[in-house]
Ligand SMILES: NC(=O)C1=CN([C@@H]2O[C@H](COP(=O)(O)OP(=O)(O)OC[C@H]3O[C@@H](n4cnc5c(N)ncnc54)[C@H](OP(=O)(O)O)[C@@H]3O)[C@@H](O)[C@H]2O)C=CC1
């Protein structure tokens with residue numbers, strides 16, 4: 001039996017992971033929401049890991065508000081960089097392998113093809129910078145890690161994400177203005193959870209950095225079209241292509257991960 005602790009368990013990935021974990025007989029998985037374990041507190045993590053005897057820690061905790069990160073980067077760095085550092089330190093102390101999730105936003109988006117794990121990083125927004133710093137801390141501190149970069153993560157059931165925003169706005173009868181200025185791979189939390197639970201935790205991969213997505217590159221506009229079609233909302237929604245959709249934070253033009 002492998003003993004696992006999940007931090008940030010109240011987020012969309014954390015909730016999906018906990019739902020999926022019950023189907024694996026060889027996993028005993030404990031969940032910690034932000035209220036139960038704050039990853040910015042080294043002492044709290046030390047306490048949680050010390051007595052747990054965990055084989056793995058899956059870190060789903062993050063500050064994921066890209067727009068707000070640009071305005072108040074300190075919060076993003078505190079959670080995404082310092083939080084990751086705290087986890088790496090405590091995981092090392094307790095010989096617990098760390099599975100950490102990172103983002104396509106560590107790249108600047110100027111490459112013409114998909115990004116490989118060997119491509120240089122160069123984040124163009126504060127969220128991406130904070131996620132990169134988190135990766136760097138983990139690599140410096142604890143060899144027994146998996147850093148899994150994913151992109152455009154969404155759950156149909158949980159949390160705040162592009163998929164649910166589009167469905168909600170369409171159901172409210174609002175006009176949808178969506179950009180096609182970025183290309184990336186939408187990734188369902190269920191596929192990522194299956195990869196973590198069914199492959200990474202089962203020992204099928206060596207420690208290191210990985211890219212995981214659902215493998216279908218598209219623009220946000222194309223993704224919005226797909227979401228509306230899937231929910232039979234296309235006919236009743238005014239979807240407008242808005243190449244100049246204004247945002248506070250810059251996003252990479254191309255963040256397709258290979
Ligand atoms: N969403 C996306 O499109 C993508 C996400 N990722 C990465 O995937 C991972 C999972 O993201 P996702 O599930 O979408 O994110 P969510 O925002 O849905 O969940 C993150 C969770 O972390 C919690 N949290 C925030 N601060 C702390 C803290 N200090 N201590 C403990 N928990 C905290 C949040 O709690 P609360 O809500 O109460 O603040 C929330 O429950 C993250 O590492 C993210 O960076 C990577 C690529 C794309």
Ligand SMILES: Cc1cn([C@H]2C[C@H](O)[C@@H](COP(=O)(O)OP(=O)(O)O[C@H]3O[C@@H](C)C(=O)[C@@H](O)[C@H]3O)O2)c(=O)[nH]c1=O
Nearest residue numbers: 064066103104151152153162165177178179220245251
């Ligand atoms: C909601 C909305 C967004 N957009 C645009 C803004 C932006 O360029 C793009 C995506 O917007 P969002 O703010 O929903 O998504 P964003 O916060 O950029 O999503 C990112 O989150 C972080 C956590 C990641 O790690 C990334 O992989 C990525 O998924 O779509 C529209 O054009 N119309 C809309 O109605």
